[in-house]
Amino acid sequence: IEWPRMCGPVRGAIMGAIVHEGWADTPETARTLAEGGGISFAPCHHHGAVGPMAGILSPSMPVIVVENASGGNHAFATLNEGLGKVLRFGAYSAEVLDRLRWMAETLAPALGQALRARGPVDLKTITAQALQMGDECHNRNVASTSLFTRMIAPALCRTAAPEVAAKILEFLEGNNHFYLNLSMAACKAALDSAHGIAGSTVVTAMARNGVEVGVRMSGTGDRWFTAPAVVPDGLYFPGYGPDDANPDLGDSAITETMGIGGFAMAAAPAIARFVGGTPDDALGYTRQMYGITLARNSDYGIPALGFAGTPTGIDARRVIDSGVAPVINTGIAHREAGVGQIGAGIARAPLACFAGALGELGRRLGLAR
Amino acid sequence: IEWPRMCGPVRGAIMGAIVHEGWADTPETARTLAEGGGISFAPCHHHGAVGPMAGILSPSMPVIVVENASGGNHAFATLNEGLGKVLRFGAYSAEVLDRLRWMAETLAPALGQALRARGPVDLKTITAQALQMGDECHNRNVASTSLFTRMIAPALCRTAAPEVAAKILEFLEGNNHFYLNLSMAACKAALDSAHGIAGSTVVTAMARNGVEVGVRMSGTGDRWFTAPAVVPDGLYFPGYGPDDANPDLGDSAITETMGIGGFAMAAAPAIARFVGGTPDDALGYTRQMYGITLARNSDYGIPALGFAGTPTGIDARRVIDSGVAPVINTGIAHREAGVGQIGAGIARAPLACFAGALGELGRRLGLAR
Structure with missing residues (x-):
């Protein structure tokens, strides 16, 4: 940009x-x-x-x-x-x-x-x-x-x-x-080694620059599939509100790409209150993410789910099939330079990014134009 | 002793x-x-x-x-x-x-x-x-x-x-x-200040010397109400079993008396595995302890229970009325001097201690002989 x-x-x-x-x-x-x-x-x-x-x-x-x-x-x-x-x-x-x-x-x-x-x-x-x-x-x-x-x-x-x-x-x-x-x-190092597998629909990066959200998929090379970034849904510090907020921002969604962060909300009920929700919401986010991922990371057990592993390996096909967009825990920055953080909340990576990646893979495999 | x-x-x-x-x-x-x-x-x-x-x-x-x-x-x-x-x-x-x-x-x-x-x-x-x-x-x-x-x-x-x-x-x-x-x-300092209230049936200390369990109640002065200590129910390190175990031991049950430790098991699902149980068991112990305590400590929230406070203030009457004995998380020592820890488990403070304390209070109040 x-x-x-x-x-x-x-x-x-x-x-x-x-x-x-x-x-x-x-x-x-x-x-x-x-x-x-x-x-x-x-x-x-x-x-x-x-x-x-x-x-x-x-x-x-x-x-x-x-x-x-x-x-x-x-x-x-x-x-x-x-x-x-x-x-x-x-x-x-x-x-x-x-x-x-x-x-x-x-x-x-x-x-x-x-x-x-x-x-x-x-x-x-x-x-x-x-x-x-x-x-x-x-x-x-x-x-x-x-x-x-x-x-x-x-x-x-x-x-x-x-x-x-x-x-x-x-x-x-x-x-x-x-x-x-x-x-x-650590998440970046792990995901980079999953990148570049021919035909793979595993998402290896999600990043936001405050204007667009970009997604990389293992089987579609270095190309970013982008869509406009939206303002997260969250809680604001006193004196601020959604009108002051910058759209979703930062490379930190690499944690969700790896299955922690918002994907592991069930492990962090206290954060649910910080981003505006209940411990039950936290369990719900993690359970929902099991539906769009390929595996449970047995090294990362979640106590509140009987030590089930974190939902890992976002499959762009499952995202599009289910219409369930990956959840991202995020800080919220003021839209003007120099102010700083004004809240924290939940964002969803836009479905269009994943649709774009799958379309490109289809073209590469000769399945679509 | x-x-x-x-x-x-x-x-x-x-x-x-x-x-x-x-x-x-x-x-x-x-x-x-x-x-x-x-x-x-x-x-x-x-x-x-x-x-x-x-x-x-x-x-x-x-x-x-x-x-x-x-x-x-x-x-x-x-x-x-x-x-x-x-x-x-x-x-x-x-x-x-x-x-x-x-x-x-x-x-x-x-x-x-x-x-x-x-x-x-x-x-x-x-x-x-x-x-x-x-x-x-x-x-x-x-x-x-x-x-x-x-x-x-x-x-x-x-x-x-x-x-x-x-x-x-x-x-x-x-x-x-x-x-x-x-x-x-910290628990001892807090509970000592609850001790010595006339007529109070709040338990202010539970302690075990490996032979007997002793309980002090707020309204019955410095007297200990004792019963034989039993071997905790738990998991053992390789090569050891219940026959090697010393009966329940230590002053650390002061934590349960204060509403943490075994009473706050719901906050520590990982410990459930260590003492031989599941995260659901951990929730169960805390829920059960709400039945024998007088208050929830709003300073000590338990995330897995929607930040409900820890069960605090054991009421000897509730213990005896319900027949539910206070739960204690504990290490298990070898019964012989010089060996050390051989496991960890769950013990229950004997009901007889609480019955003894209530009997004494009754005598002091002229309600019983």
């Missing part, structure tokens, strides 16, 4: 990232630079990466590297900034840029050093545990972030200066969404 | 504690000392304290201090040693004693320093969160321990030497039961 069609939060995040990179001194000159065509844009997915909400990843930002041991591939994600005024919701104030600098100069190098000292963290195990602890690893990441912090803390104490370690542990204590980006990169 | 009637794990823990205190050089001479009447014994509860399983608390052991802000009282507990060969299951090998020494000399002072630096930790909030994260805060404490670790880690980095902080954080990483003793002391 190019600047003229971009939504407010993406523009805001780009302005912030340009200042962060030192390509402009102020958000205003950054806007002029971007408007004038001085910046090249590409989807995170085209660089093996994912980013939540606005999802802006600029060259000097540190990334998480998730290795898919069985697939032999890897994926990247930014580090999560926390809630409030943050780049991923389109904010670009001094506070946002200061945090980005601290993350690049202090947080990421120290975490990297600690990780190298202790060895890699097994994200699949953390996600599996967290699904038994009320997280769905998209909009609720309290358990996973706590488990990750507990695992990394000893090495951090040994490799970082005490005050640096303390500041990082305070940041992790205050950021219940830190694990989101790790979860997303 | 005096030495001749004590069960194996309690004897083993006493032998270990005697060596830990330096009152004897070997477990064997410790046994001789205890057998000969050289040691005075008293229940933890008589000193405002609680200890899980064998529950031995000797003079030089550090304790957690939990303040009940609204009640103005406080309670103590030992620090949790972890699983495996540990004093509370009656083990007294060199490894056990080395750990006790490290806990007294390093762990407790460092945690105390960190706590004084950051200010007190709000245990009620941790328990409330953990109940939404699959813990029942008796036999499952993964979430609560992780949350506690995340809260204390920054201050620990600032106040302890890096290698000391790292070792402590490793200990907390490896001990998913660390929060148990904090949970127990």
Whole structure:
């Protein structure tokens, strides 16, 4: 997507990232630079990466590297900034840029050093545990972030200066969404290894740029099948409502593509209240998703469903046959740059994306024109 | 209880504690000392304290201090040693004693320093969160321990030497039961403030010494109403069975007395499998406990029951009227000193304890002889 069609939060995040990179001194000159065509844009997915909400990843930002041991591939994600005024919701104030600098100069190098000292963290195990602890690893990441912090803390104490370690542990204590980006990169790494299977109707990516929703299917190559993004159905922070909301936004639907997030709502009844629903609604979403997926992931058991596995492997045919669109748990950003999060809710990936993918597969197989 | 009637794990823990205190050089001479009447014994509860399983608390052991802000009282507990060969299951090998020494000399002072630096930790909030994260805060404490670790880690980095902080954080990483003793002391502090209300039939303590189960009721003073302890119904580690098991043991039933633990099984479906049952059994236990309690604790919501509060305030009259005995989640110790944990299961507090308490209250009120 190019600047003229971009939504407010993406523009805001780009302005912030340009200042962060030192390509402009102020958000205003950054806007002029971007408007004038001085910046090249590409989807995170085209660089093996994912980013939540606005999802802006600029060259000097540190990334998480998730290795898919069985697939032999890897994926990247930014580090999560926390809630409030943050780049991923389109904010670009001094506070946002200061945090980005601290993350690049202090947080990421120290975490990297600690990780190298202790060895890699097994994200699949953390996600599996967290699904038994009320997280769905998209909009609720309290358990996973706590488990990750507990695992990394000893090495951090040994490799970082005490005050640096303390500041990082305070940041992790205050950021219940830190694990989101790790979860997303893990999902991306797993799904990429399912991509490119001839004739396969398994969905390997769902992403939203705030204007359109795009879907990739395993058997139809790198092409995105798109449809207009809609405003999620959700709850708003005081003073905001649907008229203020940006349409559905971010790469984080990679979690639903992998069968967690909204697909695992039954594991996270507390999130149902946050996005406007009851624990019974949460069970209902997961049960419905069993109808459009090919398997249950036996590594990811859901306690409230007798430890049944998460609904995994969206089959575009089942989506179209049933008319049941994949459910996505999502934050809601203000439609204007610089404001930030104003709510959270439920979105559905448009059926047209899946119909488009199946049509293309039909053409490739010579079954349709 | 005096030495001749004590069960194996309690004897083993006493032998270990005697060596830990330096009152004897070997477990064997410790046994001789205890057998000969050289040691005075008293229940933890008589000193405002609680200890899980064998529950031995000797003079030089550090304790957690939990303040009940609204009640103005406080309670103590030992620090949790972890699983495996540990004093509370009656083990007294060199490894056990080395750990006790490290806990007294390093762990407790460092945690105390960190706590004084950051200010007190709000245990009620941790328990409330953990109940939404699959813990029942008796036999499952993964979430609560992780949350506690995340809260204390920054201050620990600032106040302890890096290698000391790292070792402590490793200990907390490896001990998913660390929060148990904090949970127990918090329950004790809350229940003590409900004790001593004239005419009240609310149960304020349930405790087991491996030979008898004792119950205290608010309106019957300091007297314990006892009945023989039975072997819990549960699952055993490979190579062990009910014949190896010690009858029900420990002060940890203070958690059930407060409405968590077995009473909050619905919040912890994963524990149902650990003690031999299904998530439906877990829901059933909590639902049954609503029938013998006076209130639902609105601070402790259970997601799987639509955030209904935990069943709180056991009414001895309801227990006797319904014949439904309070359920207790418990570890199972080997009946011989020095072996340790061999399983986990469900026990029921004997009805005779509650009948005894009601009979005494009747006598006090002049309603019965």
